[in-house]
Amino acid sequence: MKRFIPLLITFFVGIIVISSEFIPHKPFSSVNEALENWFMIISGFAIILGQLSLLRVNGFRVAEKTQNWQYYLAGLISFTLMVLFGILWGTQDAAGLLGNSEKLASQLGSKPFEYLFLNVYQHLSATLFALLAFFIASAAYRAFIIRSFESTLLMIAAVLVMLGRTSVGTSLTAWLPEGWRFFHLPNIADFIVSYPSSAAQRAILISAALGIVGSSLRILLGIERSYLGGSD
Amino acid sequence: MRMNLSAWVVILMLLPGLLKAGSFIASDHPSDDGTAIDLSWDKFGSDHYAIYLAKRDSAGVWIRIADLTPADSAFTDKSDVVPDMSVQYLLRATSIRTGRLTEFYADAIARAQWFNYRKLPLLILLMLLNGAVIYYIIAAKRGKELFIRKINGLESMDEAVGRATEKGKPILFVPGIGDLDDIQTIAGLTILSQLAFKAAAYNADLIVPVSKSMVLSTAREVVKEAYLRAGKPDAFRKDNIFYLTDDQFGYVAGIDGIMVREQPAANFFLGTFYAEALILAETGFGTGAMQTAGTAQPHQLPFFVVSCDYTLIGEELFAASAYLSKEPNQLGSLKGQDMGKLAIVLLILIGSAMEIVGQHWFKNLFMLE
Numbered sequence: 390m391k392r393f394i395p396l397l398i399t400f401f402v403g404i405i406v407i408s409s410e411f412i413p414h415k416p417f418s419s420v421n422e423a424l425e426n427w428f429m430i431i432s433g434f435a436i437i438l439g440q441l442s443l444l445r446v447n448g449f450r451v452a453e454k455t456q457n458w459q460y461y462l463a464g465l466i467s468f469t470l471m472v473l474f475g476i477l478w479g480t481q482d483a484a485g486l487l488g489n490s491e492k493l494a495s496q497l498g499s500k501p502f503e504y505l506f507l508n509v510y511q512h513l514s515a516t517l518f519a520l521l522a523f524f525i526a527s528a529a530y531r532a533f534i535i536r537s538f539e540s541t542l543l544m545i546a547a548v549l550v551m552l553g554r555t556s557v558g559t560s561l562t563a564w565l566p567e568g569w570r571f572f573h574l575p576n577i578a579d580f581i582v583s584y585p586s587s588a589a590q591r592a593i594l595i596s597a598a599l600g601i602v603g604s605s606l607r608i609l610l611g612i613e614r615s616y617l618g619g620s621d
Numbered sequence: 622m623r624m625n626l627s628a629w630v631v632i633l634m635l636l637p638g639l640l641k642a643g644s645f646i647a648s649d650h651p652s653d654d655g656t657a658i659d660l661s662w663d664k665f666g667s668d669h670y671a672i673y674l675a676k677r678d679s680a681g682v683w684i685r686i687a688d689l690t691p692a693d694s695a696f697t698d699k700s701d702v703v704p705d706m707s708v709q710y711l712l713r714a715t716s717i718r719t720g721r722l723t724e725f726y727a728d729a730i731a732r733a734q735w736f737n738y739r740k741l742p743l744l745i746l747l748m749l750l751n752g753a754v755i756y757y758i759i760a761a762k763r764g765k766e767l768f769i770r771k772i773n774g775l776e777s778m779d780e781a782v783g784r785a786t787e788k789g790k791p792i793l794f795v796p797g798i799g800d801l802d803d804i805q806t807i808a809g810l811t812i813l814s815q816l817a818f819k820a821a822a823y824n825a826d827l828i829v830p831v832s833k834s835m836v837l838s839t840a841r842e843v844v845k846e847a848y849l850r851a852g853k854p855d856a857f858r859k860d861n862i863f864y865l866t867d868d869q870f871g872y873v874a875g876i877d878g879i880m881v882r883e884q885p886a887a888n889f890f891l892g893t894f895y896a897e898a899l900i901l902a903e904t905g906f907g908t909g910a911m912q913t914a915g916t917a918q919p920h921q922l923p924f925f926v927v928s929c930d931y932t933l934i935g936e937e938l939f940a941a942s943a944y945l946s947k948e949p950n951q952l953g954s955l956k957g958q959d960m961g962k963l964a965i966v967l968l969i970l971i972g973s974a975m976e977i978v979g980q981h982w983f984k985n986l987f988m989l990e
Binding site for chain 2 (some may be wrong): 407414432438442445448449531532596603604606607608612613615
C-alpha cells in the first residue's frame, strides 16, 4: 500500500498532464498551471526542511569540533545574519519587523540585507563564476592534446573557431579574393558553429527527448520505482 | 427612379454600421481554449487607406485593438477574449485622399475545443513511441532476448564503489541544481538508488549534498530504502545527505570544499547542470577522483567529457536506471526507445528529402504553430 497509492497518484496525474497537452478545454487547460502552483506551495514548505538540515549538519560539526569546524561556523553565522537582517529590517521592497531601517539605510546606502547581498554575496558569487575562465583553460589544454584522430579534428575545429572569432583571424584571411569567401576564417568559424556543431547538439537533444519519453513512461506505468525509494 | 443592385450596394457601404460586410469575417480560432477569434477580410486595393480594428467592450464602447496596413488581410484577437461570449468587431478604413469612411462589422463567439488538431501528428508520434516501448516491455517479460549496448559510464559504478572501499574514502553524489520537477533530477535519483545499494553492500560512505529541499527529502528516502534493501539499515547516515544552498555558485563552493577536504575516491555528477558543471568537474579532476557525469544539457556535456572519466550523454542518463536494474521490463523499454529513435531518423531523412524537392507539406505537418 505504501507504494501502491503514490504509484496510482503518479499514473493519474501523469495521464491528466499529458491529456492537457492535447485538450485545450477546461479543466485540462488549467491543470498544468494548478499543478505548478501546488509544486510551489509544497516547495515553500520544503524550504524549512532544507534549512533545518543545514542548521543540524553544520551545528553538529561545530559542536563536535570536527575537522575544519571553522568553515561550518562561518556558514552558520552567514546564514543567521542574512535571515536576521531580512526579518528585522526587511528585504528590497518588503518591510521587516522593525520597519524599513531608514537610519541604517541612510548610513549604509541600502537596507542591511541588501547591503550584504550587494557587497558580499554578489562579489563571492562573481568570484566563483570567474574561476570558470581558469578551469576552461586547463580543461581546453587537456582536450586539445592530440592523442587520436578525433582529438586532432577537435583541436583543428577549435583553433579555427577561436581564430575566426578574433580580429587576428579576420585579418589573416582578409587577402583572399571574394570568390574564396567561404575560406575566410570568420565564415569557416560560423559554418562550424552553425552546421556540424548544431547538428550534433540537436542529435543529443532529440535522443534526450526520447529518453525523457521512455523514462516518463516507465515512471507512469510504475516500472521505474527507484525514485520512491525501491523496487518492491 | 430605378436603381440597379450595384448602386444600392455602394450606398449601403457608405452608410456606416448598417450592414455586415461579407468580406469581413470573424470566426472562432480553431483548436484553442476559447480565448482567440480569427478575423479576415479582403485586402484593400489601394495604399491610401488608414485602417484599424476595434471591438465592443462590455459597456458597449468601441476599443481600438490594432492599427493595420492595406496589405493586411487577417488578424487574431487574443486580448481579453472570454469563451462563450459574443464579441463584435469593427473594421474601419478611411480613405486618405477623399476622407471617405468604410466600415465593416462582424461578430463571433469563441469556444473552447476538446481537441487540439494541430497537435495530432505529435499525438500519433507519441502513441507510436509508447506503443513500441510497451511492445518491447511485454516481449521482454515473455523472455525475448534483447540486445542493449554496453554503457561504459554505468559499468564503471562497481569500479568506483570498489575503489572507494579500498581507499577508505567516501563517494560523492551530486544530483545537480534542478528541482524535483526536472526529469534529469529524477533520473539522477534513480541512479543514486542503485549506487547507494552498492555502497551499502561494500560498506562505502556516500555523501549527497543537494541544492533543493524537495530533492533532499527524496534523496534521503531513496538512500535509506537502498540501505534497507542491502540489509544494512544501521549503516545509513541521515546527515550524509544534506542541504547546502539553493544558490548556484554557493552550491558549487560548498561541493568544491567537500571535494578538497574529504578527497572522495569517486564523484558522480548526475542531473541538471549549467555553468557550474566545469567548476565541479575540474575540481574533482584536481583531487584525482574517478569521475562519472551525466546530463541532458548539450552545452555542458563537452566540459564533462573533458574532465570526467565517464560521461553519460543525453539519453544514457535516462537509460541508466533501467540499464543497471537489468530487469527485463525496464530493458524492454530501452529497446522501445531505440525503435523510436529509428523512427525519428527516418522522419528526418524523409523530411530532408521532401524539403530538397520543394515539398514543404511534410515539414508543416509537424509544425505546432
